[in-house]
Amino acid sequence: MSLMEIKRKISLVIPTIEEELVFKIIDQARELLGKDIEIIIVDKSSDAYVKRLQTKKVKVIRQKDRGIENALMTGFRAAKGSILASIDADGTHEIKGLKDAVEIVSSGKADFVLGNRLNNVQEGAMSAYLRFGNTSLSLIFSLLYSKKVHDVLTGLFVMDREAFNDIKDLKPYRTGTGFFAAELAKKKYSISEVDIKYFKREHGPSKLTKSKLFYGFGMAYLMLKRRFD
Ligand SMILES: Nc1nc2c(ncn2[C@@H]2O[C@H](COP(=O)(O)OP(=O)(O)OP(=O)(O)O)[C@@H](O)[C@H]2O)c(=O)[nH]1
Ligand SMILES: [Mg+2]
16 A cells, blocks of 8 residues: 555654754655644744744644653644654654555554664664663563564654554553553554664754663563553
């Protein structure tokens, strides 16, 4: 199935904290997925940055709480589309993966599709230490849910609206994309992957957390705990 045949409305939710590349990503997303997609930016930046965002004619939600999981949840709850997508705003994830993932969800082959970065990492884009962390957490996820996933913390994913409706009232816990993967797996929704390229972050510092080590251990703990709740 090509994108031309997809009649379902796509909502793209992008979490941002002062990301310079989001403006380019908005243009690329419209080019790739169609001008009529709904774009929702859930933002935690300065007033000046928000003014710049508004010139792009996107819906801007200013995040009041904290954390990327809450930002994503807020965006998806506000979204009107029947296909819900997300991509990080730092230009590191190959945007083409969104189209591939939308096609899979749209054709009903999977309810949730992750963009797997690990087969195509640009030199210097992911340290050996972070690759180890991402792989370990994906392995934990795979064991907990008997579902092989290689990159559960990717910043690119697409999900079916009906599947999201089943988890929309949950309070997200601090596991990034892992939260959506775990809760959907728990409810037996199908999960699939598409390969994407992963580029080096070229603009500004990381926004996610001060310590990826603590974040990583915290995620492992929360995934385990939630699995047996
Ligand atoms: N609204 C919002 N956006 C966030 C928050 N934390 C991170 N982001 C955004 O989420 C995306 C992913 O964050 P990154 O800082 O790239 O995290 P990362 O990919 O683990 O770190 P790098 O490897 O340094 O890129 C980016 O678009 C950030 O701007 C948050 O608490 N709220
Ligand atoms: Mg990043």
